Amino acid sequence: MTRVERSLSAALGLAQGCDAPPNLVNAMRYAVFPGGARIRARLCLAVARACEEDRPTLSSGVAASIELIHCASLVHDDLPCFDNAATRRGRPSVQRAFGEKIAVLAGDALIVLAIQSLVHCAERAQTRLGPLILILSRAMGAPSGIIAGQAWECEPQVALAKYQRAKTGALFAAATAAGAGAAGRDADHWHLLGERIGEAYQIADDIRDVVSTEDEMGKPSGRDQLLGRPNAVAQMGMTAAVAKLEELVRAAIGEIPPCAGAADLRAHILAEANRLLPRKLARPAA
Amino acid sequence: MTRVERSLSAALGLAQGCDAPPNLVNAMRYAVFPGGARIRARLCLAVARACEEDRPTLSSGVAASIELIHCASLVHDDLPCFDNAATRRGRPSVQRAFGEKIAVLAGDALIVLAIQSLVHCAERAQTRLGPLILILSRAMGAPSGIIAGQAWECEPQVALAKYQRAKTGALFAAATAAGAGAAGRDADHWHLLGERIGEAYQIADDIRDVVSTEDEMGKPSGRDQLLGRPNAVAQMGMTAAVAKLEELVRAAIGEIPPCAGAADLRAHILAEANRLLPRKLARPAA
Numbered sequence: 001m002t003r004v005e006r007s008l009s010a011a012l013g014l015a016q017g018c019d020a021p022p023n024l025v026n027a028m029r030y031a032v033f034p035g036g037a038r039i040r041a042r043l044c045l046a047v048a049r050a051c052e053e054d055r056p057t058l059s060s061g062v063a064a065s066i067e068l069i070h071c072a073s074l075v076h077d078d079l080p081c082f083d084n085a086a087t088r089r090g091r092p093s094v095q096r097a098f099g100e101k102i103a104v105l106a107g108d109a110l111i112v113l114a115i116q117s118l119v120h121c122a123e124r125a126q127t128r129l130g131p132l133i134l135i136l137s138r139a140m141g142a143p144s145g146i147i148a149g150q151a152w153e154c155e156p157q158v159a160l161a162k163y164q165r166a167k168t169g170a171l172f173a174a175a176t177a178a179g180a181g182a183a184g185r186d187a188d189h190w191h192l193l194g195e196r197i198g199e200a201y202q203i204a205d206d207i208r209d210v211v212s213t214e215d216e217m218g219k220p221s222g223r224d225q226l227l228g229r230p231n232a233v234a235q236m237g238m239t240a241a242v243a244k245l246e247e248l249v250r251a252a253i254g255e256i257p258p259c260a261g262a263a264d265l266r267a268h269i270l271a272e273a274n275r276l277l278p279r280k281l282a283r284p285a286a
Numbered sequence: 287m288t289r290v291e292r293s294l295s296a297a298l299g300l301a302q303g304c305d306a307p308p309n310l311v312n313a314m315r316y317a318v319f320p321g322g323a324r325i326r327a328r329l330c331l332a333v334a335r336a337c338e339e340d341r342p343t344l345s346s347g348v349a350a351s352i353e354l355i356h357c358a359s360l361v362h363d364d365l366p367c368f369d370n371a372a373t374r375r376g377r378p379s380v381q382r383a384f385g386e387k388i389a390v391l392a393g394d395a396l397i398v399l400a401i402q403s404l405v406h407c408a409e410r411a412q413t414r415l416g417p418l419i420l421i422l423s424r425a426m427g428a429p430s431g432i433i434a435g436q437a438w439e440c441e442p443q444v445a446l447a448k449y450q451r452a453k454t455g456a457l458f459a460a461a462t463a464a465g466a467g468a469a470g471r472d473a474d475h476w477h478l479l480g481e482r483i484g485e486a487y488q489i490a491d492d493i494r495d496v497v498s499t500e501d502e503m504g505k506p507s508g509r510d511q512l513l514g515r516p517n518a519v520a521q522m523g524m525t526a527a528v529a530k531l532e533e534l535v536r537a538a539i540g541e542i543p544p545c546a547g548a549a550d551l552r553a554h555i556l557a558e559a560n561r562l563l564p565r566k567l568a569r570p571a572a
Contacts, residue, residue, distance in 0.1 A: 019448055020429030024437035028428065076394065081386045100367045104390065105437045108362065108397060112427035115401050119416045119423070130405045130415055137402035141395045142314065143306030151310035151391045162305055 004041045007064035011117035027098040027106040031071045040175040041067040046268040047179030050261030059182040061121025065114040072110035090218040139174030172198030189257045196252035203245045204276035206232040212278045249273040290327045293350035297403035313384040313392040317357045326461040327353040332554040333465030336547030345468040347407025351400040358396035376504040425460030458484030475543045482538035489531045490562035492518040498564045535559040
């Protein structure tokens with residue numbers, strides 16, 4: 001079991017108890033396990049390691065919080081009033097498996113758990129707690145976190161760059177900043193790396209939406225076209241989109257601040273970028 | 287402008303910015319201003335004063351957080367999948383005024399803001415931050431916060447006492463505990479007072495649901511009967527319900543831990559209890 005899974009499991013344990021309504025707790029667990037690729041959480045840990053983490057419990061904890069926030073956002077995105085998604089990660093979405101009410105409440109409770117579990121992991125590093133919570137809450141809320149990103153879908157005029165930066169970029173930026181912050185480094189220097197990775201991820205996701213099968217995605221493909229959402233492949237064509245992705249990955253790597261583990265972090269980012277591409281487009285591992 | 291309103295206003299300021307989607311930010315503000323009686327926030331401050339608060343910025347901040355959590359829960363309770371409420375505080379509910387999507391997101395963002403704004407107010411009292419966030423998150427999440435309370439409505443079998451303790455009692459208990467914690471006192475000693483006040487509030491709310499007009503309530507009355515929800519007046523009759531309320535208020539006052547401002551706190555609780563009763567049942571002020 002990896003660090004991320006162990007830390008998520010410990011967090012979910014906080015939500016249980018004989019006083020808990022069973023459906024809510026089961027839905028929370030269902031939303032988190034088994035997970036997706038845990039990309040954001042593993043990125044957070046890769047940064048913490050690159051910064052020579054001195055508080056591994058704290059960095060594992062904040063990585064789990066990043067993942068809990070991601071899971072919460074998926075649960076609410078899938079609600080009938082938004083994407084009305086029937087499947088997620090290859091099986092029924094939370095709203096289909098547990099109903100709409102429990103999906104609203106499980107998303108709410110996962111947001112709370114992301115913060116609560118971090119407090120427990122920060123017991124021996126109290127001065128780092130406040131800054132880390134600010135990183136997480138800015139990545140979630142208004143004006144420019146993922147909730148704000150989703151809210152741009154409710155505006156008559158959408159600024160595409162703002163929308164994508166909030167909806168996708170904010171949590172990647174929080175992942176790198178929080179990884180550094182948990183290791184006692186200046187988190188501000190680490191935001192930009194995550195933002196760039198978020199931009200690359202957005203394009204990779206657009207590419208996968210066009211060329212992957214539902215089996216590979218774990219959710220329906222071709223959704224962007226169906227829902228009239230912007231997609232880089234539709235806008236610039238596949239060849240240009242793949243070239244743009246490679247350019248963004250290079251740009252991201254160029255943003256790695258000086259740190260002891262820069263080489264490993266670079267390798268991590270490259271491997272992830274290759275993994276994100278559909279099999280038919282991915283390059284053989286170097 | 288009172289301390290609570292000032293502190294809420296400062297919190298909402300954190301959610302604004304030129305990058306913010308206007309509907310989301312407007313809905314968040316609409317959900318918070320103009321407010322109801324701010325009962326929980328004023329209780330939190332009354333406890334902080336009774337404990338000779340030494341960090342007034344922190345106690346104002348945590349009182350605002352308590353109120354933000356309450357507002358968030360109202361926004362989600364009013365969603366179509368739950369109460370589908372058309373009005374709240376005498377005007378359209380958030381879901382009617384801004385639509386269901388924005389109501390989901392505004393509730394989410396208010397939960398986040400409750401935590402984020404507290405971090406800002408705790409800048410000079412960092413060792414108190416972690417314990418205060420734990421108080422707030424336990425009052426919100428699973429196993430026994432208000433979200434769990436709402437989730438009991440989705441269970442085939444509802445344990446009424448657990449349901450009410452989570453749905454109503456948890457935030458009152460957090461209000462008294464957090465007021466004491468913000469003043470540097472042992473918050474654990476202050477939970478029970480809030481729990482008792484929550485029980486009294488629940489009965490007062492049941493009484494008002496039966497005898498108040500919609501004008502007095504700011505929301506439809508007679509909802510418990512309509513929605514088949516348990517109501518103390520329906521169960522024991524009006525006279526017994528009012529007697530029970532008075533007994534619970536006395537019990538609450540008996541739970542005030544030793545503190546410098548106990549007399550003022552007692553007076554605050556009595557005045558609030560009287561104010562909660564519909565005019566036709568309230569006793570003339572002593």
